Amino acid sequence: MMDVGRHPKIELLTYSEIENVTGYIGNFHVNVRKKARYVDEDACTACEKCAEVCPVVAFDEHQLGLASRKAIYIPFPQSVPASYLINMEDCLGTNPIACGKCLEVCDPKCIDYDEKDSIIELDVGVIIVATGMDVIDPTVLDEYHYTEFENVMTSWEFEILTGPGYVTGSELLRPTDRKVPKSIGFIQCVGSRDDKRGHPYCSNICCMNTVKDTLYLKEHYPDMECYVYYMDIRTFGKQYEDLYKRSKEMGVRYIRGIPGDVEEDPETKNVIVAVENTTTGKLEHHELDMLVLSVGVEPRVETADIQKILTLSKAPDGFLAESHYQLNPIDSPTGGIFLAGCCESPKDVKGSVTQASGAAARAERLLSQRRVKVEAITSEIDPDLCTSCGICVKVCPYKAIRIEKKKAPAEVIEAACKGCGTCAAECKFGAITMKHFTDDQILSMIDAMLEEKPEEKICTFACNWCSYAGADLAGLSRIQYPPNARIIRTMCSGRVDEKFIWYAFQKGAPVVLVSGCHFVDCHYIDANRWTQKRIEKIWDKLEQKGIRPERLQLEWCSAAEAKRWQSIMRAAENLRKTVSKQEIEETIRILSNGDKPKTKAKAEAKGKKKPKVTAASSE
Amino acid sequence: MAEEAKFKCLRCGHEYTDTYTPGVPQERTCPKCTSNSVRRMKEK
Numbered sequence: 226m227m228d229v230g231r232h233p234k235i236e237l238l239t240y241s242e243i244e245n246v247t248g249y250i251g252n253f254h255v256n257v258r259k260k261a262r263y264v265d266e267d268a269c270t271a272c273e274k275c276a277e278v279c280p281v282v283a284f285d286e287h288q289l290g291l292a293s294r295k296a297i298y299i300p301f302p303q304s305v306p307a308s309y310l311i312n313m314e315d316c317l318g319t320n321p322i323a324c325g326k327c328l329e330v331c332d333p334k335c336i337d338y339d340e341k342d343s344i345i346e347l348d349v350g351v352i353i354v355a356t357g358m359d360v361i362d363p364t365v366l367d368e369y370h371y372t373e374f375e376n377v378m379t380s381w382e383f384e385i386l387t388g389p390g391y392v393t394g395s396e397l398l399r400p401t402d403r404k405v406p407k408s409i410g411f412i413q414c415v416g417s418r419d420d421k422r423g424h425p426y427c428s429n430i431c432c433m434n435t436v437k438d439t440l441y442l443k444e445h446y447p448d449m450e451c452y453v454y455y456m457d458i459r460t461f462g463k464q465y466e467d468l469y470k471r472s473k474e475m476g477v478r479y480i481r482g483i484p485g486d487v488e489e490d491p492e493t494k495n496v497i498v499a500v501e502n503t504t505t506g507k508l509e510h511h512e513l514d515m516l517v518l519s520v521g522v523e524p525r526v527e528t529a530d531i532q533k534i535l536t537l538s539k540a541p542d543g544f545l546a547e548s549h550y551q552l553n554p555i556d557s558p559t560g561g562i563f564l565a566g567c568c569e570s571p572k573d574v575k576g577s578v579t580q581a582s583g584a585a586a587r588a589e590r591l592l593s594q595r596r597v598k599v600e601a602i603t604s605e606i607d608p609d610l611c612t613s614c615g616i617c618v619k620v621c622p623y624k625a626i627r628i629e630k631k632k633a634p635a636e637v638i639e640a641a642c643k644g645c646g647t648c649a650a651e652c653k654f655g656a657i658t659m660k661h662f663t664d665d666q667i668l669s670m671i672d673a674m675l676e677e678k679p680e681e682k683i684c685t686f687a688c689n690w691c692s693y694a695g696a697d698l699a700g701l702s703r704i705q706y707p708p709n710a711r712i713i714r715t716m717c718s719g720r721v722d723e724k725f726i727w728y729a730f731q732k733g734a735p736v737v738l739v740s741g742c743h744f745v746d747c748h749y750i751d752a753n754r755w756t757q758k759r760i761e762k763i764w765d766k767l768e769q770k771g772i773r774p775e776r777l778q779l780e781w782c783s784a785a786e787a788k789r790w791q792s793i794m795r796a797a798e799n800l801r802k803t804v805s806k807q808e809i810e811e812t813i814r815i816l817s818n819g820d821k822p823k824t825k826a827k828a829e830a831k832g833k834k835k836p837k838v839t840a841a842s843s844e
Numbered sequence: 845m846a847e848e849a850k851f852k853c854l855r856c857g858h859e860y861t862d863t864y865t866p867g868v869p870q871e872r873t874c875p876k877c878t879s880n881s882v883r884r885m886k887e888k
Contacts, residue, residue, distance in 0.1 A: 743871060744869075744870075744871040745871075751869075754869035757869055757871075758869065761883065761884070764854070764883050774854055774883065775854045775855075775881075777854075777881075778854065778855065778879075778881045779880050779881045780879065780880045780881065781871060781880045789878075792878075793879075796855050796877070796879065800855070
């Protein structure tokens with residue numbers, strides 16, 4: 226951090242928040258709110274005189290309330306810049322000045338009570354998100370009487386108690402009697418790997434943190450009895466297993482079993498742990514001086530705001546999702562934004578440094594090129610047909626479409642467009658063309674598909690990344706599915722325009738299946754939510770017209786779910802068998818003459834007149 | 845605010861009740877046949 230603070234080419238904005246981000250890869254415009262510190266950080270010499278005279282005693286957030294701070298303080302000993310700031314919520318008041326003692330003793334005269342927040346505007350090419358994570362709050366779970374027993378604490382609190390910056394000078398003292406504990410226990414996986422209490426995922430860092438803590442204790446207090454209660458010890462990293470073995474060799478007892486509950490001795494305040502040792506099958510009771518809950522980690526509360534500001538995607542566990550978890554683990558789905566550290570998933574220091582180095586390299590590579598390759602499949606807007614209705618702006622997951630002025634035609638930012646096609650599917654005026662996946666191309670595919678014996682075909686739309694790949698895997702794995710399935714590949718299920726479905730029914734399709742990625746896997750952030758909305762509307766319309774809604778199926782299938790693809794297609798085939806020729810003929814009659822819906826090409830052929838909305842799409 | 849709603853699977857016909865938040869899309873799976881063709885039944 227010191228190196229970053231001193232680096233001539235790095236501008237460090239501390240005590241600041243991102244307010245808004247606009248633009249796209251290579252051209253981001255960022256508004257940063259730099260909060261008022263009320264102390265000139267360049268002039269402050271950190272002489273400490275101001276804190277000495279400050280009469281306020283407040284909760285020290287950095288030390289989780291295990292110590293106090295003043296209203297004028299340095300957030301933590303290693304903070305950069307090493308200058309004071311005033312928390313105005315704690316300060317006794319400046320208007321009128323009720324105290325002003327810090328101002329009186331400040332020799333460099335760097336305190337300014339009237340300082341205001343400032344907005345800094347930055348133009349940047351790339352953004353690296355490294356917003357970190359939070360530790361699970363055990364008070365919500367109240368595991369093992371954490372809020373009740375003083376000698377039960379979290380691993381984070383233990384870290385502070387044994388840290389060099391703490392008031393005891395890194396000597397571990399028991400909270401109730403201020404004596405060095407003779408025995409201590411660690412319970413693993415508190416708030417982790419549990420669907421009902423806490424989070425279902427493994428927090429990754431807790432096992433090695435406990436191994437490190439036990440090594441510290443055994444080195445400083447060799448006679449202290451240490452117990453670790455665990456489900457599995459996960460020592461996956463380089464030399465981690467060696468540390469674990471060393472800890473055991475030093476006398477730490479690892480007991481495979483998680484205590485159900487703990488009790489407190491009312492006189493000694495010792496904590497009594499009852500645990501079933503699943504290795505021996507015996508119930509053991511341990512009376513301990515202290516108990517440490519090895520709490521897991523979770524996404525920061527602000528992650529949802531960051532996701533919105535930067536148009537990122539969130540995984541089901543709440544952490545930010547990478548573009549591809551194996552092949553693109555540093556890039557976010559939005560071009561020019563990279564992820565580093567625990568905002569993406571829980572990881573240790575080494576993992577965070579590795580990912581941050583990768584993110585820096587990815588950013589540097591992009592910036593040094595000074596140009597980016599855009600996707601070949603992007604959308605294109607015909608300004609003559611665009612009515613500036615704004616629906617494309619609303620549905621674009623990447624904010625790649627903008628309307629600069631009122632009633633001006635929408636514009637596509639090609640560098641930001643990823644080619645999902647949702648905008649083209651939602652545009653009711655045929656003003657948007659998806660390059661390589663035009664309406665004419667897809668309608669022609671439907672024509673070809675249903676040219677002969679349409680009643681025997683299952684008209685299927687599959688997204689490129691998941692469903693089509695799932696079908697491909699089924700083929701490669703020799704997992705058989707009905708051969709009468711005819712698949713039209715689109716980049717995203719969001720591209721499946723309402724008019725394609727109507728046209729397929731008009732051409733005699735007995736069943737239409739729209740398939741895409743599961744919500745969490747959507748390659749285009751949240752484009753497939755629009756698919757679902759669209760299909761739900763079409764179901765209603767089908768019912769209104771007297772056509773069975775069942776004939777339009779919607780399925781989510783990942784690239785790894787070949788068996789699921791098989792079951793989807795078998796179910797579709799079973800459904801197809803229930804659709805009689807008469808029913809198909811009746812559908813064709815209901816949906817008029819079966820002509821191709823009007824497309825952009827036809828509209829242009831009519832001399833750039835705005836097309837009338839087709840019978841099907843206007844419903 | 846989440847509210848209770850009736851859903852019908854368009855693959856197997858199974859009808860069930862689940863929570864529904866207007867305006868918040870949710871991936872729905874039929875508890876009986878795992879199909880995603882689950883339609884919210886609107887009260888007439």
